[in-house]
Amino acid sequence: MNKKRLGLYALLISMMSAMFLFFNVKTVNAMPVNDYIISNKIQPAAIQNREGTFNDWTPYENGVGKPEGIVIHETADNRASAEAEYTFFNNNWNTVQTYVHAVADDTEIINMHNTDYGVWGAGPTANAKFIQIELCRTHTGDAFARSIANDAFYAASKLIQYNLPDTPGVTVMSHHQTSIKWGETTHVDPDTYFPMWGYSMNEMNDMIGYYYNNLKNTGSVYGGNGTNSPSNTPATNNANTINVANSKGNFVPLVTFDSQGNxxxxxxxxxxxxxxxxxxxxxxxxxxxxxxxxxxxxVSSAYIY
Ligand SMILES: [Zn+2]
Structure with missing residues (x-):
């Protein structure tokens, strides 16, 4: 989370925590959040790569392209969407001295800095080791579940991309856990926010592990049969990075599929x-x-090299 906002929201957060705990809101639609995600086969959003303005290209301690895991943050901003956070970070990172690799809400996952290089999301030790993602706040149980699916999908995808094991507390850490381990920040996110939805970092680790194992074993977040294609033509989950170029023009064209699959x-x-x-x-x-x-x-495979 962003330091400046911490003070502004601290009181509100504690009041909301008390309120949610009083009403004992521990489930989404009377079902634990992870069960809700899995039983509804909520399809995570695609990871958009939209390189931002952050121009500090510091390698990790092990080198470029050698992250050791991922830190899970939440924004502590009750109103900001992923788009708003994307704009905020890109306009203000130099002032607030904070930047992360990615932001996720219930509808989008925006990767805004190449994960081969470090960012400024936690203390120096964690920054030298980890990819970092901010989870945006949502306001309905369904939206919260979708935001968790997106956050967990990003984390699982990045662990797989860099051939890292999924080890909670080691390769997947909350910002709070990095504060405890290295004592370089005092932030406790997402452990203030998650309980508002009856959720916990342990459950987040379960969700990441579920996606990680399915993606690793079957290439699909739901083990091969959970894909919601945007058209009638079946799509296959296949997580990787592609390089594109158009030898006949200055740009690589994109297509979209209509409801008939055209x-x-x-x-x-x-x-x-x-x-x-x-x-x-x-x-x-x-x-x-x-x-x-x-x-x-x-993008057509004709443009991939
Ligand atoms: Zn944080």
């Missing part, structure tokens, strides 16, 4: 030549394999 060109957005994109799914349409790079934007 590919349509995206008129106002494209990918830069020789850019790297995280993709979480592939699908075939009219003999072409497409790779998903955002919620309903796909």
């Amino acid at each position: 590919a349509k060109n995206v008129p106002n957005r494209a990918l830069a030549n020789h850019s790297a994109w995280y993709t979480d799914m592939t699908k075939d349409a009219n003999g072409v394999t497409y790779h998903r790079v955002s919620t309903n934007e796909w």
Whole structure:
């Protein structure tokens, strides 16, 4: 969380905690949050790679592309969406001396700094080791569950991307745990926020582990049968990074799929030549394999090198 906001919200947070505990709101729709996510096969959002303004390219202590795990934060801002946090961090990191790799809410996962390099989200020791993600606050049980699915999916995907084990407390730490272990910050997030939804860091670790094992063993967050395709054509989860270029033009075109599964060109957005994109799914349409790079934007394998 951001230092400046901590004081502003501390009183409100404690009042809300008391209120939620009083009403004993421990479940989403009378079901534990993880069970709600899994039984509804809530599909995590695609990880959008939207490089931000942060220009401190410090390698991790083990080198470029060698993170040792991930830190889970929450923003402590009751109103800010992932888009708002993305804007806030990119406009203010130099002033507030804080930046993270990614922000997630109930509808989006935005990766805003290349995870091969460190950021300024926790103390110097944790910053030299870990990828860091901020979870945004939501206001309904369903939205909270979706935000958790997105946060857990990002964490699991990054552990797999860097070939790291999923070890709670070691490769997955809350900001609070880094404060306890290294004593370089006093932040306790997300342990103030999670109890408002009857949730805990232990349950977050369970959710990350569920996705991690399924992605590792089957390539799908729900073990091969939980994919909600954006069209009628089945899509397959396939998490990796692709490099794209268009030898015949300055940009790599994108397509979107309509409800009938027909590919349509995206008129106002494209990918830069020789850019790297995280993709979480592939699908075939009219003999072409497409790779998903955002919620309903796909790039043809013809542009992958
Ligand atoms: Zn934090």
